[in-house]
Each structure stands twice: as C-alpha cells, then as structure tokens.
Amino acid sequence: MTLASPAAVPQPLLALRESLGASAVLFGDEVPQRNRNDWSTQPPAHPLAVVRPVDAAGVSAALKACRAAGLAVVPQGGLTGLCGGARPEDGWVALSLERMVGIEEIDPASATMTVLAGTPLELVQRAAAEAGFYFALDLGARGSCAIGGNLSTNAGGNRVIRYGMARELVLGLEVVLPDGTVMTSLNKMLKNNAGYDLKHLFIGSEGTLGIITRIVLRLHPQPGCTLSALCALPDYDGVVRLLGAARGGLGPLLSAFEVMWPDYWQVVTERVGVRDPLTGSARHGHYVLVEVQGTDEAIDGPRFQRWLESLMEEGALADAAVAQSVADTQAFWALRDACAEFFPTLGPHVSYDVGLAVKSMDAYVRACKAALAVRIPGCESVYYGHIGDGNLHLVAWVPGLSVEQQPKEAMDEVIYGLVREFGGTVSAEHGIGTAKKRWLGHARNPEEIALMKTLKAALDPLGLLNPGKVV
C-alpha cells in the first residue's frame, strides 16, 4: 500500500481541510503513528487521513465529507482498546477526538459532570474529586484512555459490583450520527421516560452506530474510607458462599470482590515475586480480595472487622489478612494487578476476558485447563477475575514460544468453545472489535446477531462508520 499523496485525496476531504484548518486534517505521511493502530496486536495501518475536529460540528462536517467521498471512517479516542475497534484499515479516515478534551460543567445538585468525549479518564476522575465527588469508573489505562472510548466499549473495571459498567454512569450523550446529524441528548435526570432511551444504542457499540462527542456523567459521593481483606478459602463453593455473605453483610458498601485461582496465586507470589500477605505457608483452593468503600472509618472499620471475625469463627475462611493501612491495601491490590507484569515474567502469552454465570465459573476453569492441556501439549494457564460480575480473566501460554508462535487459534477454539458450552460470553469488558468477531456467534444467537445487523443497517445504511467491526 502506498501512502496517499495530496493529489490522490478526494475533493471533499480537501474542502474539509480548508474548512477545519490544516492542523485538523492530515493526509498520508502526515498521519501520526499513534492514529494508525490501537493496543490490539495488529500491524499499523495506512489510513488516507486523520481528522481531528474540536467540536461536534467538526465531527459532523468530517462525516459528511467522508460520506460524499464514499470513505470509511473509524472513530478514535485514547486508542487503548484491545480488540481493534479503533484501528483504521488502509485507506480509511481516522476521526480522532484527541482535541475534544475538557470538562464543560459540574452540577453539584444533580451530581453530574458534562465532558467532551476525548477527555482522558484520569482527568475526569481528578475533576470529580476536586469538586468533592467520585467518578466510579476506573481501569489500568486511565491515563491514556478517553471517556468516549470507555463508553464505546462500555468499559468495566474493578468496581462494577458496586457502581455498574460505564453505561450506568451515563445520563446523557451528544452523538453525531453516520449521516452527520448532531443529536444532542444531554439529559441530567436519573428518571426520563419520554420515548426511547437512545443513549444505550451508542454505549457499547464500539463506534459503529454513531460518534459520541459529549457526555453527561453521573457522579457519586467520595468514599469516606476504603477497607480491604485478603481471604483464603478451601474451595469454590466457599467462594460463592463468601460472595453471598459479602452481599448480605456489607450490602452496598461492597466495592470489589476479586477472585484468584491457586495457579494464578502461585505465579504471582513465586514468579512475579509479590509478597504473600497470608501468614501460613499452606496452599489454598482460592484467594479473594474483598474491598469495602464506607462513609466513615470509625463506623465501617469495626463493621468490616466484625464481619470477617464472624466468618472466621464459622470456619468459612481458611485464612485471612485485613489491611491495617493504605500500604496494606495497595499490597493486596498488587497481587491482583500483577497480571500486568506477566510479560517480563512469563514471556509471551495470550489474554482472555470471558464471562460466565457465577455458579459455573469453577467448572469452566477446570474444563478449560484440562482441555488446553489435551489440545496444546505444554500449555499453561492461570485464572482470576471480577467474580461478582461474572467476569473471568485468563492468561494462556506455551513456555518458550514467541508471541507469533503462541497457538492462539487453538487456544481460542478451546476457550471460546467452552464459553459457548457453558452459556457464557466471549467478551465481558474488552468488546468485540475485529479480534473477536469470529467468535461473536459463540456468545450471541443468530436472532441477536440479525437484530444487531438490522440496527447497523438502519443507522448506517451506507456502512461507512467503522465497517466490519462487531457485526
């Protein structure tokens, strides 16, 4: 593929550059490296152009120009997606929201914040905190990812059990439709049943139905205290009982319930080298990080302590350690976050993000481990996840093989084949993009996929907005 020379650029894009300014529309070689790919493991593409508008009117003009020229468009935020949703194909136009950054308004009475879609998540979190609120979405890429991208994949993260997915943190949207129509729905009310709730079409559809340009976010009160404990249990039945006890005894204060299977624990404590905070040297069946966000440490601290003690007295826990300080809590989370350190320790590996009903999860893990061993001799795998949300992460690898040599296709077949068998989902939080499109039928039936295609055809009849992604 040769790079486009300005001479080969269609007239509507030249007119767009004229209208939005030279820095807003870059062609061919001018397209920065970052706009050629996302964090999925595909090679960089050669887009025809990147357009970087500063407002919805600019996004609208860009979509109209691309429509006039018959060019495919991919919306881009922080480009941290893992499934190729924001990656252009050669010859496409990348529409980047990187210049649409900022907080427009914080309304303390409604507990809402209105932001531009290109604003990095971390900036949203910080602005909320400065206004005395808490923005509950959090994930590893917070410094790079854009809030618009978080919505386009309906991001999850660690505190879904308490605050819900990104979808549940949104009250209103401004969206530019594929034909360039700017639809402004900047609702601030928790209750609004005047006609269809259109925002849900655009949240989680990975930029295939419209481009989100502004967002009204729901804010929560800042937690007064954060408490955590690391619990060891003999078996998965004990984990399910602990989840029930946490829901009942901690109620809505429960903010995370992270489960680690023993092979994960072993890799993290013995190979990555994170300190094991449990006192005994015994190996356990499962490990759970339980976190509570309370309003007042003087009240919620003793509540949490008593809850744990009663579980210990009942014999529900094989072992437990309670964080006595912020440093302890960080040390507990280091165990859970150690998966980010797998590359230097384990070498090349493949990461998965599946979902299952809570009760099926351990059976799935056992089936998966066994099937991987049979299908791919020497394959190792470890399991961990946000169990209360039905979300299981797993990492699989064959030691000694390079990234390219890892038998990803065979792994996919085993892992997604069992997802289908167990009635789970192939994507709990990363999305489908192009990377998982082949497997969508393992999690959605033909009627569901047909309806998705009906929606895509209704909103984007020319098929120019992020075509070929998701469905």
Added chain:
Amino acid sequence: MTLASPAAVPQPLLALRESLGASAVLFGDEVPQRNRNDWSTQPPAHPLAVVRPVDAAGVSAALKACRAAGLAVVPQGGLTGLCGGARPEDGWVALSLERMVGIEEIDPASATMTVLAGTPLELVQRAAAEAGFYFALDLGARGSCAIGGNLSTNAGGNRVIRYGMARELVLGLEVVLPDGTVMTSLNKMLKNNAGYDLKHLFIGSEGTLGIITRIVLRLHPQPGCTLSALCALPDYDGVVRLLGAARGGLGPLLSAFEVMWPDYWQVVTERVGVRDPLTGSARHGHYVLVEVQGTDEAIDGPRFQRWLESLMEEGALADAAVAQSVADTQAFWALRDACAEFFPTLGPHVSYDVGLAVKSMDAYVRACKAALAVRIPGCESVYYGHIGDGNLHLVAWVPGLSVEQQPKEAMDEVIYGLVREFGGTVSAEHGIGTAKKRWLGHARNPEEIALMKTLKAALDPLGLLNPGKVV
C-alpha cells in the same frame, strides 16, 4: 363500532384459535372488560380479539397471524399504565400476557431470578424475599401490574436513587419481535460486551418494538434495617444541601429522598388529615422524607442518628423527627403516599409526572404555580417528588369542576410549556403512550424523535405493533 362476529374474523385468527385453543383466543363480545382499557382516562375500546398465549411460541404465533391478517396488536400486562400504552384501539388485537405468570429460576450465586413477563410485581418481590433476596422495584400498583409492563415503561418508584430504574434491574430478556422472531437473550452476567446490548431497545419502549416474554432480573441483598426521618427546611437551597449531605454522609445506604412542597404538606395534614409528626406548629419551606436501608441496625441506627444530630447542630434543619419504630416509618410514608387519597379529598384533579434538573426544580415549581394562576383563574396545584432522581409530581385542579370540566388542555400547555423552557422531561416514569404523545417534542428534539422513528421503522416496518404509541 359493532362488535366483530366470528364470521367477520380474518382466517389467520381463526387458525390461531385452532392452534392455541379456544380459551387463548377470544373474539368480539367474548373479550373481557379488563382487556379493553388501561388506567388512563380514556373510554373502553372494542378490540377485535384478545389472545392469551402461555409461552413465547404462542406470542410468536399470534404476531405472525396478526401480520398475515394486517391487524394491529397491543401487548398487555397488568393494564395499570396511566398513558394509554396498553389500551387497544377499536378493531385491534390485544395480546395479553396474563397467563404467562411464574418464577422459572432463582440463581443465588448470580443473584438473579428468571420470570415470565406476566408475573405480577408483588409476586416477584415475594419470591425474592422467600429466597433471602430483595427485588428493589416497588410502586403503588404492585399487586396488579406485571413485571413485563414495568419494563416496557421502565418503571421507577421510590428507591431509584439507590437501585436505579427498572432498566437497571434487568440482565437478560426474551423478546418476540414484530415479525414473530423469538429472540432469547437470557443473560445473567453483570458484564457482557459481546456486541450491542439489545435489551435496552425493548425496555422503556412501551411495547412498540417487541413483546417481552421472559426476564432475568437482578436481585439485591435484603436490607437488614430501614431507618427514616422527616426533616423540615426553610428553603429549597437547604433541600439541595441536605441532598448533598445525605449522599455524602449516608453514601449508598440512602434509599429514598422525597421532597414535599408546603402546599402539598398543608393539603395532606389539614385536608387529607394525615398526622403531622413534627412537634412545632411552625410552617416550613420544604419537608423531606429521608430513608436509609442499612445492613445492621446496631451500626446503622446510631450512624443515622449522629448524621441527623450534626445537621441539627449546624442549623441545617428547621425541625426533624426520627422514626423510632416501623409504625413511625409507616406514618412518615403515609404523608408521602397521601396523594393516592386526593380524589375523595380534593375532588377531580389532574396528575403530572415531570422531570427537571435538581437545581431547577424549585424555580420550576414557582413559575408553574404562578403561570397556572394567571392562565386558569382559581387553579390550585401541589408539588412533591423523588427529588434526588430529578422527578417532580404535581397535581392541579380547579375546585368544584368535574373530571371532564377540568381545563386539562390549558394545564398541559402551562406545565409542559415550562418543562420545555426549563429543559426537563414530560415523563419521568409514566411513559408517553398516547396521552403524552403530543408533548414529546417538548422533551425531545427533532433529531431524537427522528431516530426513534428510524428504530421503529427498522424493527416494525409494517407498523403493526402498538402503532401510534410513543412516536
């Protein structure tokens, strides 16, 4: 309109009766009175038939038969809707889910319940409680309304501030599409991002895009205790500050925040005759019922008491009464629920259900009261609502006039005209149906309404499912 004789019934419906059984398909005079109307104040209609299937296959067969005969279909649940969404027009087919009642499964590990859509809300609540869980949706019509109808209007109720609208209590759906396709999406996972989240299309669209037949509901832990207080404040600024203090100090335990304006208070205590639990005889600017659902009264009781005391010490409250017993809590809620007793006390009146940003609400109330007085001499009005959710209820009437004589059109113009001016919504929780369709444009802009119509045309190209409702 003459009633249909079996001879006038189209052949596909006769075949449907043959296939589903005589008790499942009733024609003309056989159609029970209840299937001819909902709770909106319109005259009963003369549907051609009512179909009462027992499963999704029966619903599908009914939709296919109506399609073959070119007949319009209205889905019916408990028929408690207030806006005409479930009312047939003359000659339509009413498709009632009254025989699709029952709990299919409770999954304690996932905290989910799978139910048939015709199941009354109260039965859902009771089954959850018997399994040790709490189903958080609650509203006055709980004994009559069906859970499928609750979803079709995305019902709200008193505890939205804590648990969200009906939408947020749903994880999966089975839906029959207008062409008879049965789409089964009975997801149980909080996180599932494999393609578009289709359930949101059907929730809140008042049976115009598909007919919900089965539902996976999200259950919550049963609250360990319920605490409440009635607070009096000098002005609306104080109410907004109290809401902020409740969000911050009570965190996610806050389960209701109900505000009553002074005219409402006066009507309820002086005319309806509910006992005033506040000690002083002073009249106040606003009254707020604050409710907390905690996990443990020994911990959360003192927390709530201290929170109130600190507000009293700061001078934030003009007066307050804390419930000392379940009877006290019931007495507080009697003030809020007294609106159900308005008919015998105030006589004929018109009820509204609007939504506004929290900060605009009092200004709206003042503008509305003034404008009604100017436009309709003698008009009285009272205001109350779920303020934390942005939901304001209001009741307006001209004393001495009959239901038919009430100047509803002039009231609508004033009330919805100001909603438009203040950027609010004409329906916070009752829906649009036919009753509010004229006013949809006051809450949604042309781009939003055009997209709603695009969706309707894409899913129901023949326009036979609840035509003319909502959009």
